[in-house]
Amino acid sequence: xxxxxxxxxxxxxVDGTLADTEQDGHRLAFNxxxxxxxxxxxxxxxxxxxxxxxxxxxxxIRHYMEIYDPAALEKPDIADWIASLHKTKTKFFEDLxxxxxxxxxxxxxxxxxxxxxxxxxxxxATTTTMDNVTALLKSTLGEESMDWFDVIGAGDIVPxxxxxxxxxxxxxxxxxxxxxxxxxxxxxxxxxxxxLSADLTTLITVSGYTQAQNFEGxxxxxxxxxxxSQPYIRLNGPALTQGWVDYHMxxxxxxx
Ligand code: XBP
Ligand code: MG
Numbered sequence: 269x270x271x272x273x274x275x276x277x278x279x280x281x282v283d284g285t286l287a288d289t290e291q292d293g294h295r296l297a298f299n300x301x302x303x304x305x306x307x308x309x310x311x312x313x314x315x316x317x318x319x320x321x322x323x324x325x326x327x328x329i330r331h332y333m334e335i336y337d338p339a340a341l342e343k344p345d346i347a348d349w350i351a352s353l354h355k356t357k358t359k360f361f362e363d364l365x366x367x368x369x370x371x372x373x374x375x376x377x378x379x380x381x382x383x384x385x386x387x388x389x390x391x392x393a394t395t396t397t398m399d400n401v402t403a404l405l406k407s408t409l410g411e412e413s414m415d416w417f418d419v420i421g422a423g424d425i426v427p428x429x430x431x432x433x434x435x436x437x438x439x440x441x442x443x444x445x446x447x448x449x450x451x452x453x454x455x456x457x458x459x460x461x462x463x464l465s466a467d468l469t470t471l472i473t474v475s476g477y478t479q480a481q482n483f484e485g486x487x488x489x490x491x492x493x494x495x496x497s498q499p500y501i502r503l504n505g506p507a508l509t510q511g512w513v514d515y516h517m518x519x520x521x522x523x524x
Contacts, residue, residue: 275519276449277389277418278379279439279468282396284455284475287370287404290320291476294357294396297364298325301357309336317477323395323458324429326354358397365403372408373473375493375500375512380409384416386515391419393439393452393463395429398422419443431458436466451522453493457481469522471513474503487521 283289295316302309322331329350333341383390392401401422405413419442426434440447452463455475463470464485472486473493483489488505499511508517
């Protein structure tokens with residue numbers, strides 16, 4: 269019989285997992301930045317869903333230009349221009365988070381508080397920019413919440429973004445843990461691929477843009493983490509004993 273592992277750390281994705289930030293957060297911030305740069309680009313809800321196939325804001329802008337304005341990519345210093353457009357977008361996103369308009373998803377705060385009590389280590393493995401992580405955590409969990417996470421892997425800290433496993437390898441390395449001691453929580457196919465390629469057991473909580481994606485290989489696919497008062501809907505995976513994800517359930521899933 270395989271030796272059971274005790275859960276040592278939970279690795280959270282950010283966008284779509286901690287909060288549904290894409291449609292009414294990042295998308296609006298991109299559009300505000302485009303306006304400031306006098307561009308007539310507008311990423312509507314549907315188009316943004318397609319562009320999400322490419323992770324990373326700078327990479328997503330470049331991908332959009334490859335389709336809609338390829339000549340502009342020939343300009344010298346285009347990488348710097350994209351970086352400065354993206355920096356402006358990040359500022360708009362931070363401002364938006366300060367208004368508190370994007371809440372955490374069901375069960376996220378409850379689970380984080382429980383894991384802290386149980387002394388399970390918390391980490392973040394995300395494609396988004398570090399400033400965005402800070403803004404979201406501070407606006408939802410309070411100023412001190414950044415200290416609750418042992419490791420935050422974000423943005424350009426690794427050269428290859430999800431679906432490459434690099435960010436998960438980096439976070440595991442910083443934690444000094446093996447994938448068998450951890451579980452990842454993701455919302456997207458790109459995120460799942462990244463986590464699975466790093467050998468992590470991965471729980472999916474689907475988000476607005478990701479509901480129809482392929483989650484083959486996930487240990488369980490749920491609507492969200494659930495609350496005792498608002499149980500999740502199980503979309504795929506083993507029958508679970510209760511309608512909300514807690515420490516005990518994560519341990520069970522990790523050893524499934
Ligand atoms: C998130 C991303 C990011 C955000 C925008 O993916 O791909 O690019 O959409 O943030 P994941 P930035 O949830 O898989 O980490 O503009 O800062 O990149
Ligand atoms: Mg995500």
